[in-house]
Structures are given as C-alpha cells and as structure tokens.
Amino acid sequence: MTPREFFINPADYGLPTRDELVAYRIWDTHFHGFYGSQTPLEQYTRNNFYVERMGIERSISLEIGGTLDAPLVPSPHDDAIRAILEKDKDRLSGITPIDPGFPDESCAKMDKWIRNGPCIGIKYVGGNKSGITCSHPNNDAIIRRAAELNATIYIHTWLKVGGMPRLPGRDNNPGESTPMDVAKLAQRFPNVPMICGHSGGDWELGARAIRPYKNVSLEFAGSDPHSGSVDYAIKELGVDRVVWGGHGPSRSYATELGKVLDADISRADRMKIFGGNFRKMAAAIFRQKNLKIEV
Amino acid sequence: MKHIDRRSFLKNSLLTTAALSLPGGLAVTPAAAASAAPAGSAQATGLVDTNVNLFSWPFRKLKYSDTKSLVAKLKKHRVVEAWAGSFEALLHKDMDGVNARLAAECRTNGGGLLIPFGSVNLAWPDWEEDVRRCQEVHKMPGIRIYPGYQPFDLDHPDMERLVRMTAERGLILQVVFGMEDPRVHHPQITVGRVSSAPLIAALKNTPNARVQLLHFSGSVRGEDLNQLMKETSAVMDISRLEGNGAVGRMIGSAPGMTAGRAPVERVLFGSHAPYFPLETAILKLIESPLDAKQLQAIMQGNARRLLPRA
Numbered sequence: 128m129t130p131r132e133f134f135i136n137p138a139d140y141g142l143p144t145r146d147e148l149v150a151y152r153i154w155d156t157h158f159h160g161f162y163g164s165q166t167p168l169e170q171y172t173r174n175n176f177y178v179e180r181m182g183i184e185r186s187i188s189l190e191i192g193g194t195l196d197a198p199l200v201p202s203p204h205d206d207a208i209r210a211i212l213e214k215d216k217d218r219l220s221g222i223t224p225i226d227p228g229f230p231d232e233s234c235a236k237m238d239k240w241i242r243n244g245p246c247i248g249i250k251y252v253g254g255n256k257s258g259i260t261c262s263h264p265n266n267d268a269i270i271r272r273a274a275e276l277n278a279t280i281y282i283h284t285w286l287k288v289g290g291m292p293r294l295p296g297r298d299n300n301p302g303e304s305t306p307m308d309v310a311k312l313a314q315r316f317p318n319v320p321m322i323c324g325h326s327g328g329d330w331e332l333g334a335r336a337i338r339p340y341k342n343v344s345l346e347f348a349g350s351d352p353h354s355g356s357v358d359y360a361i362k363e364l365g366v367d368r369v370v371w372g373g374h375g376p377s378r379s380y381a382t383e384l385g386k387v388l389d390a391d392i393s394r395a396d397r398m399k400i401f402g403g404n405f406r407k408m409a410a411a412i413f414r415q416k417n418l419k420i421e422v
Numbered sequence: 423m424k425h426i427d428r429r430s431f432l433k434n435s436l437l438t439t440a441a442l443s444l445p446g447g448l449a450v451t452p453a454a455a456a457s458a459a460p461a462g463s464a465q466a467t468g469l470v471d472t473n474v475n476l477f478s479w480p481f482r483k484l485k486y487s488d489t490k491s492l493v494a495k496l497k498k499h500r501v502v503e504a505w506a507g508s509f510e511a512l513l514h515k516d517m518d519g520v521n522a523r524l525a526a527e528c529r530t531n532g533g534g535l536l537i538p539f540g541s542v543n544l545a546w547p548d549w550e551e552d553v554r555r556c557q558e559v560h561k562m563p564g565i566r567i568y569p570g571y572q573p574f575d576l577d578h579p580d581m582e583r584l585v586r587m588t589a590e591r592g593l594i595l596q597v598v599f600g601m602e603d604p605r606v607h608h609p610q611i612t613v614g615r616v617s618s619a620p621l622i623a624a625l626k627n628t629p630n631a632r633v634q635l636l637h638f639s640g641s642v643r644g645e646d647l648n649q650l651m652k653e654t655s656a657v658m659d660i661s662r663l664e665g666n667g668a669v670g671r672m673i674g675s676a677p678g679m680t681a682g683r684a685p686v687e688r689v690l691f692g693s694h695a696p697y698f699p700l701e702t703a704i705l706k707l708i709e710s711p712l713d714a715k716q717l718q719a720i721m722q723g724n725a726r727r728l729l730p731r732a
Contacts, residue, residue, distance in 0.1 A: 134717055350606070353697065381706040
C-alpha cells in the first residue's frame with residue numbers, strides 16, 4: 128500500500144481527510160525520526176511513510192548532533208544525518224541537544240550546529256549526569272546565546288509522580304526539568320520565547336506553572352492523549368501559546384493529532400497550534416539561514 | 423495519490439461486510455454486492471467501540487462525562503455500538519449499585535447504542551452474586567474488571583473461578599490493563615501493576631472463555647502477548663497501541679513487515695473514550711495501512727463475532 132492509499136474515508140468518520148490535514152500546514156516540533164534505534168537512518172526513511180500519509184508539512188528533529196542520551200558526544204551518524212537535513216530541507220529541520228551541566232561546551236555546540244550549521248534551535252533533554260535542570264544559573268549563557276542566534280528553545284519537562292511523600296515531579300530523572308523550572312528560567316528571560324515540552328506530562332499542573340510567563344508556549348507530545356487537554360491549555364494560556372509535536376515514531380501521529388482535533392476550536396485556531404505558532408517563533412532563524420518560510 | 427473515491431470505498435466496505443457477515447464465512451460475489459451498494463456515505467461501515475466508560479472519572483471532569491454528550495460524540499464519529507463500563511467500578515464498594523446505575527443509564531440515555539458491561543470486584547465478598555445480577559437482573563452480555571484500581575491482581579485466587587463462571591454463563595469478560603499513565607496518577611493513589619501471566623494460565627484451563635484485554639499492549643519484549651495469542655483465544659482492543667502505524671504493526675500490515683504479533687481477527691476497535699479522545703482511536707485506523715477487509719474486521723466484524731448484534 129502506498130502512503131496515500133486509503134481504504135477508509137476519514138470524512139465519513141467526522142475526521143479531516145489527508146487533503147485537509149495538508150491544508151492545516153502541520154509542523155511537527157517534536158520529531159524523533161533518528162532516535163532510539165541502532166539504525167536511525169533506516170528508521171527515518173521508514174517513518175517517512177507516515178509523515179507522508181498523515182500530511183505532515185515539516186518535521187523538526189530533536190536529535191541533530193550527538194544523541195539525546197549524550198548530547199555533547201558526536202554520534203557516528205552525525206554526518207549522514209546532516210546530509211539528510213540538507214537533502215530534505217524542504218520538509219525537515221533540526222535542533223541540537225545541549226547539556227546545562229556544561230554551558231561552555233553547549234554554547235560551542237550551538238555555534239557549530241546553529242551559527243555555522245544547519246540547526247534552528249536547541250533542546251534540553253530529559254535529564255543529565257550533573258543533575259542540572261533548566262532553572263540553574265548555568266543556563267543563562269546558553270539562553271543568551273540562543274537569543275543571539277534567534278534559535279528556538281525546546282525544554283523537555285515532566286512531572287512524574289513519586290517520592291515520599293508522593294508528589295508530582297519527585298520521580299523525575301536527575302536534571303530532568305519541570306514546568307516550574309521553565310517558569311523560573313522564563314522569569315529571567317521574559318523576552319526569549321521557549322517551549323515547555325510534553326506539557327510537563329501532567330498538563331493540568333504544567334499549564335498552571337507557566338501561565339504567568341507569556342514567553343512560554345506549551346507542547347503536548349509524548350504523553351497520553353487526554354480529552355479536554357488542549358481546551359484547557361487554550362483557556363489558561365490562550366491559543367497563541369500552544370504548539371504541536373508528533374513525537375513519532377515512538378508515539379503515533381494519531382495520538383497527537385487527536386489531542387487537537389478533540390478541542391472545540393475554530394479551524395484558524397487549529398492552524399495556529401498545528402504550525403502557525405511555531406512558524407512565528409522560528410521565522411527569524413529561517414530567514415537568517417535563507418530557508419523558505421511562509422508564516 | 424491513489425485516491426479511493428467514495429464509491430470504491432463503499433464497494434470495498436460493503437463487500438467485506440457481506441462476506442464476513444455470512445454464516446460459515448461464505449462470500450457473496452463482487453457483482454452481487456456491488457449492485458446492492460447504495461450511493462452516499464450513509465453506508466460506510468459503522469464502528470463498534472468495545473471500550474468506553476460512563477459517569478465521572480474520579481480525578482478530573484471529562485468533556486464527555488455526561489452520557490448524552492458522549493453518545494452524541496460517538497454518533498458524530500459513526501460509532502454504532504459501544505460497550506460501556508462505569509468509572510464508578512474503579513473505587514466503589516457497592517457494585518450492584520454501580521451496575522444498576524450503568525444499566526439504567528444505558529437504557530435511558532444510551533441512544534440505542536450503549537451496551538452495559540457491569541463489573542465485579544474480586545476483593546469484595548460474594549462477588550459471584552454480582553455476576554449473577556449482571557446477567558440475570560441487568561441483562562448485561564459481559565463483565566469488565568479493573569485490576570489495579572480494584573484491589574486485586576490477576577493472580578487472585580478467585581480469578582480462575584471468575585473466568586470459568588463467565589464462560590459457563592456465556593458472558594464476555596473484559597480485563598482492563600490500565601486507565602491512566604502511572605506517571606500522572608494523583609499522588610494519593612497507588613495503583614498496582616497488572617500481570618498477565620496468571621490470566622494466561624486461567625484461560626488455558628477454560629478454553630471456551632470469551633475474554634478481551636482492554637488497554638493492553640504487552641510487555642516491551644512481547645512474550646506475554648505472544649503467549650496470549652498462541653495459547654489462548656483472548657482478543658484485544660487497540661486503545662493502548664502506540665507509535666506510528668501501531669495497528670498495522672500489530673497485525674503485520676505495516677510496510678516491510680511479513681508477520682504481525684496478533685492475527686487481525688483478534689484485534690478490536692476500542693477507544694478508551696471519554697478519557698482518551700475518540701478521534702485518536704479512529705485516526706489509528708487511518709494512519710495504519712489497512713485494507714478494506716482488515717478495516718472491516720477491526721471496526722466491527724471481530725466485535726460482532728464476540729457479541730452478535732442484539
């Protein structure tokens with residue numbers, strides 16, 4: 128079966144057809160096409176079947192240069208992935224993971240992969256050996272460099288319940304940021320846009336934590352789909368502060384699209400979440416790099 | 423794009439519906455089915471959703487917790503029948519009250535599409551009487567248990583008896599393997615993990631049991647799923663299948679696959695609505711490369727085989 132061959136008509140089930148998904152101009156700000164596999168290039172190619180099938184316009188890979196497990200250690204696949212970024216630049220972008228335990232090295236990596244390379248932003252991964260979260264003062268140099276480069280900033284956050292007494296966030300990995308960490312960072316850099324990734328997992332608490340900080344957007348990928356979650360985020364933050372991520376291939380585009388399609392919002396608002404909001408955030412660096420962007 | 427127009431789609435759907443619905447698996451000829459196919463989307467295959475719950479989720483007000491609004495939502499997305507459990511069954515002790523309310527709600531506000539699946543709690547005394555009442559008083563075709571929330575695991579000494587009892591009564595037994603990501607549980611509750619091994623043993627001893635696993639994906643290495651598929655006749659819903667093309671990968675229809683982990687006839691549509699968006703489960707069918715026959719089986723045929731239309 129080809130990616131565009133369907134034996135079910137989505138319109139018959141109250142859902143957008145592929146053409147309608149394409150018209151939403153979906154940008155996946157949380158793409159794991161190269162992650163979690165011994166053969167990342169094959170995985171990327173295999174996943175393109177679903178990118179095509181579900182009408183995703185652009186994917187933003189979060190693991191360009193190094194890996195999420197070791198952000199500052201070059202990966203044996205770096206060169207090949209870099210070549211794919213160039214070859215598929217009309218539909219693929221990349222951000223590079225950094226490690227706040229090593230701010231100088233992280234800034235050097237940003238120079239290599241963003242200033243002088245193909246990437247458009249940075250990612251804070253889900254933990255590090257130093258146990259340094261994004262609220263630590265170490266991050267200030269990294270955020271200043273990101274702002275200078277107009278780089279997008281994606282921060283993995285979770286609030287895993289645990290500990291004694293049990294509370295949200297007490298089972299996080301060392302160095303794994305919470306939405307509260309993002310809030311502290313955002314307070315120090317009120318003019319720098321940043322994305323609170325995964326909505327903290329616990330979106331009811333995550334949205335509350337970042338609510339006062341207008342420079343922070345919420346992204347829902349990588350957590351289970353909960354009916355009502357996007358409605359809630361829009362109520363608390365406004366539609367301009369919600370961005371979409373797909374988290375494929377480990378999460379399903381079906382899971383992540385369903386979160387937004389569940390929300391009782393207009394088509395125009397869906398378009399903002401599916402890509403419009405992120406494109407505004409990334410427009411400056413796209414133009415700097417002479418990459419085509421239509422906001 | 424090879425566009426499947428509405429007429430072709432209908433033709434495929436109807437062909438498969440006709441083939442699967444005939445006794446003994448006899449197929450009608452394509453010409454006969456095609457000539458009987460009316461135009462228009464009204465004939466697209468309806469979904470049987472084997473996994474919805476009514477009433478209030480204990481920890482959050484859900485968008486579709488009101489039954490009438492849930493039924494309207496289900497109808498909007500072409501669900502023609504939904505097997506409904508009750509969120510009350512997770513924590514309540516008066517199980518007959520839970521089941522009576524569920525039956526009444528399905529009758530009163532079910533819009534003709536909700537089928538009540540009552541619950542019993544093996545940790546509460548005299549659960550056998552609740553099984554009897556579910557069938558004889560409330561006229562339910564099946565039982566849904568929620569181990570973990572209900573304070574027992576599947577190694578409970580009465581588990582085998584429950585499997586046997588439901589089999590003897592011709593009831594479907596649905597076993598729920600999860601409701602919510604444990605990482606976002608309310609801090610005040612601790613929900614035990616559900617282990618499938620004891621269920622496999624019970625099912626092997628009662629081979630005629632009709633058992634469906636809900637919100638089940640199996641362990642990371644998949645031994646439990648393999649064992650369930652090879653050694654029992656249990657079926658499963660799709661609500662917990664995750665990752666791009668997950669349904670196709672489960673049945674082996676994803677690109678590059680030559681075999682799946684479960685035969686298509688063991689996989690049923692289930693949404694976990696209203697906790698999960700209904701859209702998510704339907705999109706999984708669209709995202710996975712499934713042909714008309716596979717779609718028909720998952721959307722309706724397999725459920726109808728387990729529970730023929732009333």
